[in-house]
Amino acid sequence: MRVCLRCDHLFASAGWACPACGYEPLRLNGIDAHAAELADEGGGFKPEYYVDLAALEARNFWFEARNELILWALGIYKPNARSLLEVGCGTGFVLAGIAKAYPEITLSGSEIFVAGLAHAARRVPSAHLMQMDARRIPFQAEFDVIGAFDVLEHIEEDGAVLSQIYRALKPGGILLLTVPQHPKLWSVADDHACHVRRYTGVEIETKVRECRLSILRSTSFVTMLLPAMLLSRIASKAKKGEFDPAGELKLSGVVNKMFFYVMMFELATIKLGVDYPAGGSRLIIARK
Secondary structure, X not given: OEEOOOOOOEEOOOOOOOOOXXXXXXXXXXXXXXXXXXXXXXXXXXXXXXXXXXXHHOOOHXXXXXXXXXXXXXXXXXXXXXXXXXXXXOOOHHHHHXXXXXXXXXXXXXXXXXXXXXXXXXXXXXXXXXXXXXXXXXXXXXEEEEEEEOOHHHOOOHHHHHHHHHHHEEEEEEEEEEEEEOHHHOOHHHHHOOOOOOEOHHHHHHHHHHOOOEEEEEEEEOOOOHHHHHXXXXXXXHOOOOOOOOHHHOOOHHHHHHHHHHHHHXXXXXXXXXXXXXXXXXXXXXXX
């Protein structure tokens, strides 16, 4: 069901015109804009980052390995999914991976900035894309799966986002969630990325449960590379001069490949049931 963001009326329709009050979202660059006032100057990120991000994602071990983890989780925990919304889809890197692995799933993606959606539209032309504030999701009981991959840490009102995700999921629907972990790993990289927090495992699990979602799996990842990550953060603090925001993503081909294989070994152990207590990130799989 669709939800009118002006009067909260629920309706089933192919279009967005509310049958109760007549409200209809604006169209920006051919995309439905449910929070048009934030489309160019919303919070939580900087639209000028998308160009570099789009260029680096496909060549960086972390983005590739996270995609493999997400695809595995989707196939195991919701193998019969027919609809999926990615909240904060960025440049569409994750959506593109899902579209290739699971072409039967109807994909939707949202982003607060229209600049990010331009990249996503090129990567995943089959997806339905929308500009949206994750704190006000215009759906109720609509999706089999909702994904939010390294999104919540950008938003002060993370509990509100989780509540909105709960509402938008169908009964029995699955949330796939990844977040950065360990507040002690905070560095200038987090500041530059517009993070407002790094989570502890207990903190994010508590927030998910408070929104009435039942956790099926919770594990850290980027565990075996945690020492390298810590050393990188220490080194960045010791450096003087201008910070390179893409520095951690610009690795030599050999190092990048080695790190990818380490994370693939880690994924293999997660598939076998290992839940890591510590790691640079956390994966949570929860059911409505």
